[in-house]
């Protein structure tokens with residue numbers, strides 16, 4: 001399988017995953033026009049999409065969902081509570097395009113197994129996805145206040161991770177966000193910090209080549225260089241030598257990452 | 263009752279009421295507008311009214327965050343030192359140097375000149391910029407720089423020099439940062455006039471004071487396990503009427519006025 005993080009951050013999220021037979025998006029948090037452009041930049045077309053998996057109903061994950069669904073007739077997958085929460089947010093999605101993807105289940109699309117798992121986030125019933133194909137494993141996990149042992153169980157020993165590294169704690173504390181927003185971000189149902197993400201990573205990676213994409217970076221309370229420094233130094237204190245078998249990659253709010261095989 | 267008369271009276275009463283309400287509204291509206299206009303009085307003008315002057319402001323619009331690692335001095339370097347005796351602290355983070363021959367800091371016109379010391383004795387001496395020389399205490403503090411921008415009050419990159427009555431260096435203490443890199447992402451800066459405004463609107467600038475310097479540098483932001491991260495920072499130096507002066511620091515990315523930098527407090531306590 002191959003994947004590209006089309007866009008990542010609080011301005012909009014979408015990840016593209018494909019193999020030789022199927023093509024999917026996880027979330028459509030940007031306008032349809034932007035999604036078309038981003039997908040075009042990795043040489044792919046919206047018309048080829050076989051489905052969109054929705055993680056939760058926050059606008060940075062579903063902004064372009066309704067229009068994309070109607071324009072391209074793509075099947076949309078989300079769990080029951082998320083469907084209910086999206087009501088009125090995405091406009092009309094035709095009944096034949098609405099599919100329910102239950103929490104902690106697996107759906108099979110040809111050689112793809114797509115697995116859903118719960119995260120801790122202030123949405124109706126937030127869940128993320130793991131893609132399996134031919135023994136290879138791609139884990140997507142952002143929008144979670146922390147990484148629980150249960151989550152660690154699901155995401156262990158993947159070949160690639162799209163991992164949230166949302167904020168730097170001290171930058172957030174010093175920054176000019178109002179207190180209630182700071183509290184939300186730092187809470188168990190907000191977002192995971194650079195250090196906490198790194199500690200979780202250190203507990204789930206195995207000693208094989210692993211690509212980790214640092215994602216959903218806060219625009220005001222983080223920076224790519226800071227996230228990379230912070231994650232790599234924390235990983236190193238946890239005994240993982242970055243650059244040997246664990247490799248860190250940036251994602252961007254406006255530019256897709258290279259479409260690479262897992 | 264004459265219904266027609268009643269109707270006319272009603273119409274007249276309502277007409278008067280309408281005129282009254284309208285005039286009330288117009289008054290309010292212009293009042294609100296006037297307040298707005300007052301609020302918009304340019305910062306430049308408000309400073310002028312309070313007798314606060316400032317020099318030509320730097321025209322830097324973007325800058326990067328920076329990071330650096332604490333340098334650990336090599337004991338071999340200490341042993342091989344020439345012309346001075348060097349001593350290392352236990353963590354090897356601070357070097358203390360004592361010149362063997364007198365090194366004078368006497369400059370022209372009674373000014374202090376540290377050039378000789380920095381050139382010949384201090385490791386990477388040219389990277390250090392004088393912050394303050396206290397002639398009574400006979401102590402000068404220098405900050406390490408990157409691209410000639412100083413790291414303000416960063417404990418792991420300051421140099422302190424002491425001298426005797428004859429203006430000869432008695433000793434110096436040096437800490438240094440290494441692997442200094444600028445982050446790739448350039449950030450748009452909070453303009454210097456806005457930084458001045460931030461101080462002004464919080465009441466930090468007293469009337470009739472003179473801003474003599476507005477400079478860019480870095481202040482400590484985040485401490486990672488190995489690396490320290492620094493934010494672009496405006497340093498604003500203000501001379502007061504009574505001859506004293508004050509230094510302020512404003513984060514140049516988010517415009518936040520920095521409370522006293524940690525080392526500044528330590529210095530004052532010590």
Ligand SMILES: [Zn+2]
Nearest residue numbers: 056058121143
């Ligand atoms: Zn969210």
Ligand SMILES: [Zn+2]
Nearest residue numbers: 010058060143
């Ligand atoms: Zn999100």
